[in-house]
Amino acid sequence: MMRYVIEDTKYCFKYAFDTETGAYVRTGILDDKGRDTGKDPFQASFPHLIDVGIMGHCIHGKTGLCAKAGVGCYQSGLWKEEPNMTVEDFRWIAEQCKGKTNQFALGGRGDPDQHEQFVEILQICRENQLVPNFTTSGYGMTPEIAALCKQYCGAVAVSWYRSSYTLRAIQQFWMQA
Structure with a gap:
């Protein structure tokens, strides 16, 4: 099992994926202090x-x-x-x-x-x-x-x-x- 977190620095959000279960979660757009703004990222730098x-x-x-x-x-x-x-x-x-x-x-x-x-x-x-x-x-x-x-x-x-x-x-x- 492998769980990992990827940070999308271009669009300011993070996402995590569990290779065993397929569970996927992502944050909203993060502000300059790393806090979730609640705004949904429209796109990613690379396809998931x-x-x-x-x-x-x-x-x-x-x-x-x-x-x-x-x-x-x-x-x-x-x-x-x-x-x-x-x-x-x-x-x-x-x-x-x-x-x-x-x-x-x-x-x-x-x-x-x-x-x-x-x-x-x-x-x-x-x-x-x-x-x-x-x-x-x-x-x-x-x-x-x-x-x-x-x-x-x-x-x-x-x-x-x-x-x-x-x-x-x-x-x-x-x-x-």
Whole structure:
């Protein structure tokens, strides 16, 4: 568990985040003596959550299962195929965000849990005090991946694809609870 406080000196407020529970609190704008003025900060110097597209292609979409389930893909997963983000690029982004942001929403074109270096990506997040979250179709979910998610992730959402693999993924997460 890691709790930390970040001071936003540009917009004059502080915020704290608990990587174990996801609890987040922030002050109002602080005056020159460090007292809370009660005024809500309008913005921050750095985002508190960043969406990082680690997936360049989607096995689930390529199979046509999204279309079969009646789910439209906003990422063109049925037609587009690009490489997944490299671990080196991901590490660079994570290191730039350490101590400035709280969470990474892992995404892109496909299920983040199917990235060939998913374990390393989760580890890099935690090394840099970032809590990873993501949404999956559950298509390739395994008990091993579900256990990794319990260990490293703040939240995982399973989209409803009206299929047995979606129900199986939910069940695998449930077994980790």
